[in-house]
Amino acid sequence: MNAIDAAFQRLREEGRTALIPFVTIGDPDLTTSVDIIQTLEQAGADMVELGVPYSDPLADGPVIQRASERALSNGRVTLADVIEVADQARTAGVKLPFILFSYYNPILQFGLERFFDLIITKGISGLIIPDLPLEEDAELRAMAENADIHLIPLVAPTSNDRVTRIAAKARGFVYCVSSLGVTGVRADFHKGIDEFLATVRSATTTPIAVGFGISNREQVERFSKQADGVIVGSAIVRKIEEVVPLLQSPATKKDGLEQIRQFVSELSGRG
Numbered sequence: 569m570n571a572i573d574a575a576f577q578r579l580r581e582e583g584r585t586a587l588i589p590f591v592t593i594g595d596p597d598l599t600t601s602v603d604i605i606q607t608l609e610q611a612g613a614d615m616v617e618l619g620v621p622y623s624d625p626l627a628d629g630p631v632i633q634r635a636s637e638r639a640l641s642n643g644r645v646t647l648a649d650v651i652e653v654a655d656q657a658r659t660a661g662v663k664l665p666f667i668l669f670s671y672y673n674p675i676l677q678f679g680l681e682r683f684f685d686l687i688i689t690k691g692i693s694g695l696i697i698p699d700l701p702l703e704e705d706a707e708l709r710a711m712a713e714n715a716d717i718h719l720i721p722l723v724a725p726t727s728n729d730r731v732t733r734i735a736a737k738a739r740g741f742v743y744c745v746s747s748l749g750v751t752g753v754r755a756d757f758h759k760g761i762d763e764f765l766a767t768v769r770s771a772t773t774t775p776i777a778v779g780f781g782i783s784n785r786e787q788v789e790r791f792s793k794q795a796d797g798v799i800v801g802s803a804i805v806r807k808i809e810e811v812v813p814l815l816q817s818p819a820t821k822k823d824g825l826e827q828i829r830q831f832v833s834e835l836s837g838r839g
């Protein structure tokens with residue numbers, strides 16, 4: 569069974585909602601990313617989105633754009649580097665299901681065959697490719713299903729009649745975007761969000777998770793009532809950004825990781 573399916577089954581039995589952090593791999597460097605993934609697990613994360621830094625992150629707000637810039641300022645961070653970090657985290661004992669998060673271009677450049685041959689051996693359970701629409705994903709979807717790796721689709725409040733088609737093919741979970749626009753912490757969400765989530769829920773038996781703008785425990789709890797998972801990216805990436813100076817000095821790295829752990833523990837309700 570795919571690790572994402574197993575995680576959602578366990579969460580259902582425990583009556584819990586998945587906390588799914590997103591982090592940009594390579595921010596501030598590849599070695600520290602392995603430490604951060606371990607920290608996320610210690611903090612109560614249930615699976616993690618491993619972001620491939622990208623030079624032109626169209627759907628990303630300023631916080632994640634800066635994280636990509638920091639990662640890429642250390643020299644190239646390739647798709648292979650990110651997959652290697654996942655493998656190192658697994659070797660270090662991290663059990664979390666890994667969801668590789670990349671724009672489509674780096675995967676195309678890498679080559680679909682070569683890409684799946686690599687990720688099958690490295691314990692990647694899911695894929696999120698925000699700029700690959702349902703209408704263009706047939707080849708990649710077939711290869712993902714063949715590899716038992718879940719291609720996780722995004723649906724937005726503006727998806728309307730496409731929601732049913734997208735949700736019907738969804739594997740792993742349906743990523744419900746809480747608001748229009750780019751990623752980033754928000755005080756309020758799309759006005760029709762509750763109806764939107766109810767629509768997605770009624771369109772599929774696949775778990776649904778909500779992301780975009782979620783930054784505190786109260787918002788996590790609000791969405792836990794309607795969704796099986798909650799995704800938090802920018803708020804965690806912003807915390808990483810705050811402690812980068814601590815992370816970059818051996819003498820204070822542990823303190824920096826502890827601050828990340830505390831922040832994520834509060835989100836997970838363990839804090």
Ligand SMILES: O=P(O)(O)OC[C@@H](O)[C@@H](O)c1c[nH]c2ccccc12
Pocket residue numbers: 590617619627628632698750751752753779780781782799800801802803
């Ligand atoms: O950052 P936020 O507002 O917490 O949203 C999660 C988001 O960062 C993550 O899932 C993500 C990062 N880049 C993206 C691009 C498109 C959609 C989603 C994403």
